[in-house]
Each structure stands twice: as structure tokens, then as C-alpha cells.
Amino acid sequence: MKKISAILCSLILIAFCFVCPVSAATSFVTFAEDFQTLSFEDNTYIACNLSELIYDESEEISKQYVILSDTQKENVKSVSITANADYSILYANIAYRNGSTLNVDFLRNDCYEKLDSIRQNTTHCEIDFSYSGVDVISFTKSSLSGEYTTVTEDELYWCDFYEVTSSCEYEFDLFYGYMLFCDDSYYFVDAETVLQLCDSSWDFYPADYDSLYACKISDEELIEQLDTAMYDSYSSLTITDMLDEATTKKLSNGFLIVAFGILPLAVMIASFIIAMRAKSAYKKLFSAIGITCAAELTVFVILLLILV
């Protein structure tokens, strides 16, 4: 009896292990037998790449998220799904094992409503500083308020920018916009503005714009949080990272002049002096070094005249 119950328990456990992923997987994309219809689970939001589908036009849902019946699996080699520019249509490309392919378009009209409802229900946003050695900072959505103002070209060129997201109960982060870290102010550019400016949120780069209309953060608590995060982020940087851009530029320009100008000049003079005094092999060798230095210096001077 004990053995039978042990076997039963094991069977239940094994079945549970198999059923769990299967039931989880069924919340993804399911195809009809003839591939002419595509269904999503209605009651819950899809945990896979919903947000990426909305914000990344070239996003491909990998085939593991696509549920195929056994008959389909026998015939189909791979399925890839892409979205159009406004993400209302999904394009499925079905590659069969016999080499033929089938392209099917699916109209998808529920994306925006679902995302909007998620947006409305979340109360907190966050900025992930983890790659610069600082943790994620979290703040209320209402603190992203303030006076709308124009960010100048100079500020946009030198600013740092971080993604503002909100983690919801599902397995993806919603993109809210970008926080611009300028010299003495923080500006928030919302997702709508970002997506009007560029095709995808990943393409946004502040230095590309002459000016930008953005919300200047006035919430004291959020400013304090951002100040601390920036301070911690800077303290984790190396000495060269901490130098401001102008100093780095001057240093590297000086370094270029020393390496490509002064050093070859010194080598050229020394080589010609040695070549004059030396005999046979050394004479040829040092003359060659001197001539190469002279050629390099000529190119360097021409470049200086063109570029400076």
C-alpha cells in the first residue's frame, strides 16, 4: 500500500512538473490548425514580450512562446512573429520542414487598451542605475511633475540619460520615458514624446536634438534621490571617468600632439644625427627611421592644417 501511494505521489509530482510549464505556456500565442487565426489568452495579460512588442518594432517572439499542436509540430520547422510600425498587426512567418513558407497577418486590436490599463493601475516608477554601481531608485509616478520647459542644445549634448520604467505585476517593465541628468536640473521626457521623435525608445539619443520640450523635475524628494544616485554613481567611477569632457578632450589632444608630433620630431632629429655619425648598416637604418619620421610629420602637419 505504501509503495502504491509512493508511486502515486511521485506520478502526481511528475505530472505537476509537466503540467506547470504547459499551463504557463498556454498563456502565449496559439495558432489554429490552419494558421488562419491566432489567439491570446483573454483573462490575463500576456507575460511574454507584450511591452517589447509595443516598443520594439523588430521584436521577434521566439518559437518557444508559440504554441503549436502536435500535427503542426510535425510539419513546421519554425515560426517567427514581427509587428508593424504601429503594432496593430502581427506578421507570422511559418517555415515548413519541406522548405516552403507561409506568411499570415493578424490584426491585433487589444494591445493599447491592455497597456493603458496597466499604466493607469501602477503608482510607482523606477530608474535602474545598477550598471554604474548604484541600485534601482523608486519613486511615485506623481513626482514626475513640474513645469514644462525647453532643454537647450548644449544641455542635451552633455547630459546623461536613464530610462524610467515601472515594474508591474507581470513579467515586463513598462517604459515611461527618459530622465535627463543635466548640470543642475533633471528633466523628464515622457514615452509619447520619445516615440514621436524616434521609431523605437532604444533609438533616443538627446544629443541628436537641437532642443527638447521636457518636464523640469520640481519634486524635492525625487531631486534628493536623484542627487544621491548621481553622487554614488560618480564615486564608483575611475579617475579618467570623473574628469569632465573638456579636460579629457584637452588631455587627449595634448597626448595626440606629443605622440604624433613631438615624439616623431625628436626621433627624427636623433636619427639623422646618429645616421651622420654612424657607418654602413647603422647609417642606412637610422636614415630610414629619420625619413619615415619626416613623412609622418608631413602628414601630421597637413592634418593639423585641415582639421584645426
Place this chain on the structure above:
Amino acid sequence: MLGKLLKYDLKSMLKYWWITAISSLVLSAAGGASLAYIINSEDYPSALIFPMVLLVFLAFLGMFGFIILSTIFIFTRFYKNFFTDEGYLTFTLPVSRFALLNSKLISSVLVTTLTVFVFFVELIVFIIIPVASTNAWHSALPELSSLLSELNLTVGPYIYVFVVEALIAVLLSNVYSTLLFFFCITFAAMISKKAKVIIAIGIYYLANSITSTFSQLLFSTGLENIADRVMLLSDASAFPVVALIVLGILLFMAIVCLALYALEYWMLDRKLNLN
């Protein structure tokens, strides 16, 4: 006389080189076939997957092992011929030290170039077999050709200048790394009698880290500044300026190579004591 020296240097370096080249080429083909099998494994029994993965691993090992072995063949010849008992005979030959050094340099650069060529052939074989087994092959070729024609349209005739400059850069970096190895071995032979090889390796790593730090400093922010300036130029004048910048860098590399050559020659000529 240089011809004769070259003949014997190449003969010595290639004595076992061709065996390793063929072995690694065969391994890379087998590895590519295994990779193709793994990619299409849905269609085949899974029992063979593990040996196939092992074969792919062996192919990698073979390809990189081939490069390491080639380097060992080249520098063993230099070390043995100059700094062991054989060195007494080498330096009594009726040839100048110039010819001796030139022969070693030319043969080493030739064998390194051959090694890199074989390595690329292996890499292509390793990649082509699995790609040919999938449909990706059909879409990859037109994409590659459209990429090349787009590049040709954008850059224009300067593409040939850049190709020539790139080839010279590869040759100069090859000469530089060979001379750096020669310098390390000679310097180690000058300062030590017993642990020449270990000291040579130590000096090589030290010299390499110094030069890589130097080039990082030079090429990270420095070239970024130059790029900022080039961006301000019109399309018509940007390409000749870029070609001129690359020429400057090539000449700089040539100076470094010549200086290393002069140093190496001076050490062989004046500082070598085989006693």
C-alpha cells in the same frame, strides 16, 4: 645568401607546421559538420549530440592550438638558431647580421601570414557547413552583396585606398609583433643564461601591456576627437582626410617597427655574448 638563409629558415619552421595545418583543417571541417548536425538535431536522433558537441569543442581547440603551435615553431627556430649551441655556428656563417635578422624576420612574417590565412580558411569551413545546411544561406548571399554595393556607393573609389591601407596595417602589425617577440628573446638571452624562455615571456607580457595601455590612451579619446572634427567636413573631403589619418597612423607604426628593428639589430650586433 639571403635566399639560402630564407630557404633553411622556412624549411625548419614548416617542418611540422603543415601537419598541424592539415590536422586543424580536417578538425574544423568535422566540427562544422557536427555543428550542422546539432542545429538540425530535431530531425536526427539525439544520442549522437554529445559526441558532436565534443567534436565542435575539438575543432575550436584544433584551430586555436594551430595558431599557438605555429607561433612556437617560429620562435623556437629564432631562439635555437641564435641563442643555443647552434648560435655559435649561425654567427660564424659568412653572412652579415643584417641578412641573418632579415631572413628570420621575413620567414617569420611569411609563416605567420600563412597561419592566419589557414586559420581564416578553417573558420570559413567551420561556418559554411552549418550555414549551408539551413535556409539562411539563400538570404545571406543577397544581403552580403547588397551590403557591399551599398558600401561601394557610399565610399566610392576610396574603398580601394582603404583596402590597401588595411592590408598594410595588417602587415605592419605582423612585423611589429614578430619584432617584439625577437626583442624579448634577445633581451632575455642578454640578461640571463638559465631561464631565458621564462624571462622572454615575462618581458613580452610587460611590453605588451605597456603598448596596449599606450594605444588605448591614444585611440580611445584621441581618435574620438579627430572623428568629431572629421564629421564637420563635407562628404567629398571626409574620405581623403580619413585616408590621410590612416596613412599617418601607418607611418607611426612603421617608425615603431623600424625602431624595434634597429634595437634588435644593435643587440645582436653589439650586446650578444654567447659564452
